[in-house]
Amino acid sequence: MTPISTLRQPGGPRQQRRHTPKADLSSLYQRALKDAFGKLKPQVMVKNPVMFLVWMGTLITALLTLNPHMFGFSETSAMFNGWVTVILAFTVLFANFAEAVAEGRGKAQADALRSTKGETYARRLLADGLIEEVPSTRLQRGDRLRVVAGDLIPADGEVLEGVASVDESAITGESAPVLKEPGSDVASSVTGGTRVVSDELLIRVTADPGKGFIDRMIALVEGAERTKTPNEIALTVLLAVLTLVFLLVVSTLPPIAHYLKNPVGITLLIALLVALIPTTIGGLLSAIGIAGMDRVAQFNVVATSGRAVEACGDINTLVLDKTGTITLGNRLAEEFIPVNGHSVEEVAVVALGASVFDATPEGKSIVRLAEKFGATPAFDPQQSEGVEFSARTRMSGTNLPDGTEIRKGAVEAIRGFVRSRGGQAPESLNGAFERVSKLGGTPLAVCQNQEIYGVIYLKDMIKPGIQERFDQLRRMGVRTIMLTGDNRITASVIAREAGVDDFIAEATPEDKIQVIQQEQAAGKLVAMTGDGTNDAPALAQANVGLAMNSGTQAAKEAANMVDLDSDPTKLIDLVTIGKQLLITRGALTTFSLANDIAKYFAIIPAMFAGAGISTLNVMGLSSPRSAVLSALIYNALIIPALIPLALRGVEFRPLSANQLLQRNILIYGLGGIAAPFVAIKVIDLGIAVLNV
């Protein structure tokens, strides 16, 4: 068995994060190719109005290939109609392929997740104390289960009894097992699909079948539960209206052309329509959305909806806990500062006495420091009683059998404690308090009954690189607020060093909600992280609530995202992913619409070759037939050419809005106008050489 002491503390720093489970992408493209054909079913196609119209056009040109005069006048040959049909069919297939690849990646990831889950049997505890074996799929919320070393935990649950180490690498990729025990905020929840390594646990199931954590993640990355996000809906509406506008433009052309004695056949009309409607973005839109969700999943974050991912890009304010997010999780005791004429050794003895029952890393570091001074507990720990830390009292300690009370805690709390026992806080306490605070450390006062002995200096380590990240956020217009239980002086020192915009010292859980509500009242979108049960209301209140997987079930249910690695800094990455998703959508839409100019210049002169407007053939395309085919081939090929960009997302840089616009307009706006002119000309030259 792994000794408990070397187990990783949940939420601690991760040294060896690897993104698991690794998805098997080997047959991705074959599968996507097959799916691309499967999606040709009209009931699937109709969900995408732009591509549905192209598909209808393909069917009509296919009929015209069989008989060019089926719908009356035609100036195009069966051969030409055949080429158009093939190109249009490929346009539709490319769009379907883009979506299938994006889905395939999600499915591969889901398969990998599912393999970790498998079909397991659970030992369910019946009311009379007997145990029955049931398949994990039949477990209900509230069932009590016994899991022993070697078992896969069959469902998400909460630990009722027992202490055990659990290997969570299946979902977090962290190989070191995690300690699970009841009653604690961070260590009492277990996830289905993880494996018990040692000992045994009694757990209560907290999720209904199919609603567990991994199930949710699978459903999400598979796209099964994908609903369009508000922004995606708005964009789809715009694309549909534009398609309708161009449909009107093209369908009113025949009488006009006929009047001008330059009649136009159905094939050319369909060609013009397909070239004008926004097929590029229409074909890639859903792939962009799926890929965005997939990127979140690759970051090992479970989002409950695409809406939440999109909201990340809009966040104005990040509310961050100091501990674990801005500073490394564990503060370590650095120094004992005696007050009131006591010696350092005396402080060490009292500090040790107050910390024997304190299993937190901080408590342990106090014990280690005290032992360096040769201190030993002056009492029998077996006979004594530990006093747990609580957010209310803000202190912890030990009650000895003879009635002696040893406490350590926030200086104000200890001062109050001493006063309530009839003691007096010494003058020198303020000096020690200020000294530690100004160093950015946390001062903990220690006392025995009514006598204050000194101050423990707990040193806070700011996470390396966090300053640059806050700087990036500021450039994106995101404000950061740090919440900490520390006193004002300490908080201001850390806030300045880390570079946050604002901080709230001596914060209580209620403060969190209050800060969020205040910001929201000003119309801002707020994101926060949390893990404790008392974070749950704030997580629910925030627009984006990211719960730590190591946190309590209540926190996870209140949040709209859960980080399987329990790394609160990921909130910053999520902001980037959300923005990237929107930028990719906008950039490809702009590109798609800007393309229309070149396509008009290719097709209109070709269509009305008899109207004496050959001057408009600015690209100097070799023949009307080749001009139409070149524009359509470009239109089809641009979709697969942009698939990698749609899946990867447009590169995001932490720039201000105007700088970003400048950059993206240059690339996707002006690029979108220029690129097709060049590409269509090149394709036309190719067609002329091949002489098809």
Add this chain to the structure above:
Amino acid sequence: MMAIPAGLILTYGYMAGNPKQGWLVFGMVLGFYVLLTAIAAGGEFQGNPLVNQILGEAQPNLEGKEVRFGWAMTALWAVSTTGTMCGAVNGMHDSLMPAGGFATLSNLFLQVVWGGQGTGTAYLFVFLILTVFLTGLMVGRTPEFLGRKIEKQEIVLSSIVLLVHPIAILVPSAITLAFPESLAGISNPGFHGLSQVVYEYASAAANNGSGFEGLADNTLWWNLSTSFSLLLGRYGPIIALVLLSDGMAKKQPVPETIGTLRTDSLLFTGVTAGTIIILGALTFLPVLVLGPVAEAFNLG
């Protein structure tokens, strides 16, 4: 006629607390106005090549013009009257050179080159909203206009405005041209005849009232069909815009940060101009090409 729509753009700037944006949009519209006037005036100045060939000298086009105004003043007035909702003419638009037909038709299609008293500014809002929506995404945020998020409802209502014009102009034009003998009453068959028909419906839909003329248009068909264009072109956008502003007024404002796209930059104004050209004008490119543009190429 121009002072009110032009002034309203600046009024918007002051009311939105952003006079700079008002001036930038004003500048953009002025740019369109100058460009279209230059196109129309250029065409008139060069004159009719066929006439000049007969005369043996280069004269500006003076057909259908009041000689006191001459080619320049007529072109300026033609562009001004079609851009705003004026409709009065000081020369026959039917007699303008194809370039003039192109400029006047473009004005009627766009309706923002100053535009009507109030409706011009309203149409500008629609284009600003659509530009914000398209480009706003590119800065990685849900697009915002005047501190309000642009979501489905805003897009539905503003893109309806894009639909109204093709319905009110292209559909009746196509029907009319399908029966050129019985319905159209065109006096100059060919490319110019197409311009005559399209101009009539565009003028009705844009609530302009000017006529290209040369059409035998006091018939039951013309009177009824242009009434349809007139009503749809006037009330369709107004209803959509009132609903749009009502919805936006009810939304909670979003505070502005450095991450918010600023709409008062030269870049954004340039992009708006691009959007107006692509969304507003490309719709009518085929009829413009087959009407005035083809006519111009076939003259020379």
